[in-house]
Amino acid sequence: MGYNEHIILNDRGTIMGKKTIEDINVSGKRALVRVDFNVPRDKATGAITDDARMRAALPTIQYLIDHGAKVIVMSHLGRPKGKVVEELRLDKVGEHLAELLGKPVKKLDECVGPEVEAVVAEMKDGDVVLLENVRFHPEEEKNDVHFAKKLAALGDIFVNDAFGTAHRAHCSTAGIGTYLPSVSGYLMKKELAGLGAALSKPEKPFVAIIGGAKISDKIGVVSYLIGKADTIIIGGGMANTFLAAQGYDMKASLVEPESLDVAKETLAQAKEAGTDLLLPVDVTIAAAFDAPETAKTADIDAIDDGWMALDIGPKTIALAEEKIKNAKTVIWNGPMGVFEQDAFAVGTNALAKAVALSDAYSVVGGGDSVAAVKKSGMADKISHISTGGGASLEFMEGRLLPGLAVLEERED
Numbered sequence: 409m410g411y412n413e414h415i416i417l418n419d420r421g422t423i424m425g426k427k428t429i430e431d432i433n434v435s436g437k438r439a440l441v442r443v444d445f446n447v448p449r450d451k452a453t454g455a456i457t458d459d460a461r462m463r464a465a466l467p468t469i470q471y472l473i474d475h476g477a478k479v480i481v482m483s484h485l486g487r488p489k490g491k492v493v494e495e496l497r498l499d500k501v502g503e504h505l506a507e508l509l510g511k512p513v514k515k516l517d518e519c520v521g522p523e524v525e526a527v528v529a530e531m532k533d534g535d536v537v538l539l540e541n542v543r544f545h546p547e548e549e550k551n552d553v554h555f556a557k558k559l560a561a562l563g564d565i566f567v568n569d570a571f572g573t574a575h576r577a578h579c580s581t582a583g584i585g586t587y588l589p590s591v592s593g594y595l596m597k598k599e600l601a602g603l604g605a606a607l608s609k610p611e612k613p614f615v616a617i618i619g620g621a622k623i624s625d626k627i628g629v630v631s632y633l634i635g636k637a638d639t640i641i642i643g644g645g646m647a648n649t650f651l652a653a654q655g656y657d658m659k660a661s662l663v664e665p666e667s668l669d670v671a672k673e674t675l676a677q678a679k680e681a682g683t684d685l686l687l688p689v690d691v692t693i694a695a696a697f698d699a700p701e702t703a704k705t706a707d708i709d710a711i712d713d714g715w716m717a718l719d720i721g722p723k724t725i726a727l728a729e730e731k732i733k734n735a736k737t738v739i740w741n742g743p744m745g746v747f748e749q750d751a752f753a754v755g756t757n758a759l760a761k762a763v764a765l766s767d768a769y770s771v772v773g774g775g776d777s778v779a780a781v782k783k784s785g786m787a788d789k790i791s792h793i794s795t796g797g798g799a800s801l802e803f804m805e806g807r808l809l810p811g812l813a814v815l816e817e818r819e820d
Contacts, residue, residue, distance in 0.1 A: 428597050436533055439477040440480050442566070443570050445481075445505075455500065459504060460795075461795060464795055465569050466508060476534060478533060514535070519559065551583045556583030563588055570596075571595060574809040574811030574812050585813075599796060602794065610737035615641065616637040616639070618640060622645060622664055624670075637683055650685075650687050659711045660716040661693075690706065690724055692719035703751040719756075732768070736767070741777050744759060760784035764789030
């Protein structure tokens with residue numbers, strides 16, 4: 409049994425085994441809140457182009473304000489690689505957070521040090537401070553003990569509401585938890601509830617849709633789901649390697665030769681466990697990756713010389729739709745083809761529609777999968793869309809997430 413199978417909700421709607429902000433007294437406390445404000449920005453102006461991640465954290469921040477905490481918000485932005493990068497400062501984020509909250513947010517130019525400590529010491533209950541980008545310090549991503557202690561010294565409690573970075577063992581996501589009472593915020597709770605409901609005790613039939621370019625990126629989640637899922641629908645470039653492992657000539661399609669043995673082993677494991685691994689029976693092919701005008705359908709044993717598979721075909725779509733239609737639980741990670749191009753987005757869009765129209769409890773996790781579902785126009789019909797890319801993938805693999813491991817255990 410994977411660790412994360414224990415992360416489920418009890419009948420009171422709380423995460424079994426882990427404390428949330430509602431389980432502790434926050435009044436008058438300095439609450440260090442790790443959020444994921446790594447938002448997309450306009451390259452020219454630095455303006456925030458999508459504030460969904462910020463809005464997702466508002467319930468936690470507002471709860472702390474309403475209950476008299478001194479709120480100290482931490483986040484990273486981009487990949488500054490341990491150096492100060494001016495365009496990756498959180499000034500615009502701070503301005504927008506103030507607008508969203510309808511109250512002042514004091515943005516600091518550092519995240520540790522005497523000046524930060526002085527400002528925090530002057531905070532009143534309900535005040536909000538935003539620290540500078542924690543990744544300006546190389547110690548952050550190294551989970552350096554001394555840097556973690558400096559951050560922890562700013563707070564009385566640690567609230568982790570950054571599910572999107574919960575798979576990172578960094579100072580602001582995990583290291584702080586060694587030195588402060590640590591609980592989850594509402595977004596973390598929502599994520600664990602959404603993913604946990606699908607993975608802990610899924611209602612059968614349980615169908616998993618796994619796509620993406622490479623087996624090497626997704627073999628962990630496929631292996632974890634074998635024996636748990638009734639059907640695993642495989643699409644995207646990774647399907648080519650599975651098909652090549654079965655002896656099909658995939659011509660110019662993306663195939664990972666170094667993963668052929670792993671693919672063979674996985675096929676054997678699925679057969680032994682009684683899990684139906686649904687691979688493409690036909691594909692949409694093209695003369696080149698950037699030649700969508702040449703797109704046509706071919707059975708997997710009749711791909712033209714020099715052509716490549718870039719999406720699942722109509723026969724495969726029909727087989728997958730039938731599985732999804734009868735499912736009670738569906739999880740999805742990874743697109744079925746090169747969905748950025750309309751000619752190769754047919755499979756992804758068709759499956760998104762099938763999931764949306766099904767009666768199943770559905771979860772979509774992973775950056776590309778979420779983007780694909782949003783592009784299909786079916787996002788509002790999905791039961792839970794995860795905000796965490798790598799984190800949701802690792803959770804689906806049953807792996808221990810460092811940002812979750814540090815949260816305090818409930819006593820009941």
